[in-house]
Amino acid sequence: xxxxxxxxxxxxxxxxxxxxxxxxxxxxxxxxxxxxxxxxxxxxxxxxxxxxxxxxxxxxxxxxxxxxxxxxxxxxxxxxxxxxxxxxxxxxxxxxxxxxxxxxxxxxxxxxxxxxxxxxxxxxxxxxxxxxxxxxxxxxxxxxxxxxxxxxxxxxxxxxxxxxxxxxxxxxxxxxxxxxxxxxxxxxxxxxxxxxxxxxxxxxxxxxxxxxxxxxxxxxxxxxxxxxxxxxxxxxxxxxxxxxxxxxxxxxxxxxxxxxxxxxxxxxxxxxxxxxxxxxxxxxxxxxxxxxxxxxxxxxxxxxxxxxxxxxxxxxxxxxxxxxxxxxxxxxxxxxxxxxxxxxxxxxxxxxxxxxxxxxxxxxxxxxxxxxxxxxxxx
Numbered sequence: 001x002x003x004x005x006x007x008x009x010x011x012x013x014x015x016x017x018x019x020x021x022x023x024x025x026x027x028x029x030x031x032x033x034x035x036x037x038x039x040x041x042x043x044x045x046x047x048x049x050x051x052x053x054x055x056x057x058x059x060x061x062x063x064x065x066x067x068x069x070x071x072x073x074x075x076x077x078x079x080x081x082x083x084x085x086x087x088x089x090x091x092x093x094x095x096x097x098x099x100x101x102x103x104x105x106x107x108x109x110x111x112x113x114x115x116x117x118x119x120x121x122x123x124x125x126x127x128x129x130x131x132x133x134x135x136x137x138x139x140x141x142x143x144x145x146x147x148x149x150x151x152x153x154x155x156x157x158x159x160x161x162x163x164x165x166x167x168x169x170x171x172x173x174x175x176x177x178x179x180x181x182x183x184x185x186x187x188x189x190x191x192x193x194x195x196x197x198x199x200x201x202x203x204x205x206x207x208x209x210x211x212x213x214x215x216x217x218x219x220x221x222x223x224x225x226x227x228x229x230x231x232x233x234x235x236x237x238x239x240x241x242x243x244x245x246x247x248x249x250x251x252x253x254x255x256x257x258x259x260x261x262x263x264x265x266x267x268x269x270x271x272x273x274x275x276x277x278x279x280x281x282x283x284x285x286x287x288x289x290x291x292x293x294x295x296x297x298x299x300x301x302x303x304x305x306x307x308x309x310x311x312x313x314x315x316x317x318x319x320x321x322x323x324x325x326x327x328x329x330x331x332x333x334x335x336x337x338x339x340x341x342x343x344x345x346x347x348x349x350x351x352x353x354x355x356x357x358x359x360x361x362x363x364x365x366x367x368x369x370x371x372x373x374x375x376x377x378x379x
Contacts, residue, residue, distance in 0.1 A: 007034050010298050014041040014355040024050050027190040033060040035262060038299040040269050041359035042308025042351060048191055051268030054302040061195045061202050065265035066252050068178045070209050071216030072169030073248025074279035075224055076290060078240040079164060083156035085235050086373050092333035095234050096376055102226040105147050105378025107140045114143040117218050123211055126204040133176040141171040143222035145378040149345060152227060155370035163370055164227060166220050167281060170212040177212050181205040197263060213251050245277045245290060249305035257297055264300050272303035272364050281306045282353035284345055284375045285329045290368035303363045307350040316349035333374040341379045
């Protein structure tokens with residue numbers, strides 16, 4: 001762990017930061033009202049604010065420090081079967097096919113949508129353009145997976161019990177909320193735009209961002225319900241909802257830290273208060289972990305949200321061949337027909353998740369280790 005002068009910047013690193021990442025964090029350190037920054041071991045470059053960072057302010061809100069996929073996060077829930085049920089290649093192929101129908105990457109037919117929960121259906125966003133997005137793209141994209149690094153994975157724990165993991169976010173709705181409010185924000189230098197949490201513009205952003213966060217959480221739960229139906233049909237498995245763990249890693253939250261009330265922005269950083277349960281994924285071919293927060297105040301009670309990219313998508317596609325991907329995914333069921341499209345999601349495109357855990361041993365402790373059995377990604 002290291003600390004810089006002025007605004008505290010504390011780091012938990014699995015490897016030295018790239019120069020571009022270091023420069024981006026230094027720019028953020030000098031933004032108005034920034035009080036504290038915590039850099040997670042999965043940190044990597046992204047536009048404006050790096051992924052893998054938690055930043056605290058007193059009054060100003062930085063939508064760029066949350067990002068566009070507001071509420072993006074993880075769901076984990078156990079099943080009442082053991083991993084032996086998934087050893088048959090024909091069964092794995094059937095499940096992959098059924099998952100694609102039950103939880104598509106996107107929907108275009110409103111007759112095939114899953115209804116929003118009442119609290120989301122009856123809420124209203126703060127601008128007509130956002131309401132239009134909520135009623136159109138939001139309805140179509142609710143309980144859809146999206147693409148990129150979002151996934152559904154069936155895993156087994158140390159006792160060979162089966163678990164489900166889902167990674168997804170707020171889709172187009174979160175991006176529309178970010179873009180709308182950034183256009184209304186004040187320029188604070190160093191490319192950052194800000195809103196006052198006490199002013200109408202800030203209050204409206206916080207309302208809409210809260211909606212996106214709830215939308216994403218409900219969407220993951222709806223997907224888990226649909227996946228549970230697939231697994232009941234194919235394996236006679238039942239979801240153990242009493243084991244449910246949910247968390248998200250793109251949000252802004254008003255929290256008490258020490259003697260101060262702060263707005264904590266997390267972009268690719270998972271909350272990890274003392275005793276708080278979390279889900280820490282690796283990549284589509286490596287271990288994942290269930291964790292418990294240690295409540296480290298120097299980290300703003302935060303944790304890495306995953307392994308973090310080691311290669312950009314462009315670099316991964318240039319370096320990783322289909323043969324490489326198949327070798328790295330040996331022993332794990334996935335749709336081999338998509339190998340070319342999934343090269344930028346290869347395990348070698350990500351950091352070593354065990355190195356990430358070692359770097360943040362002050363932040364969380366592992367409660368369960370999971371190995372992937374079957375991975376489904378939307379493209």
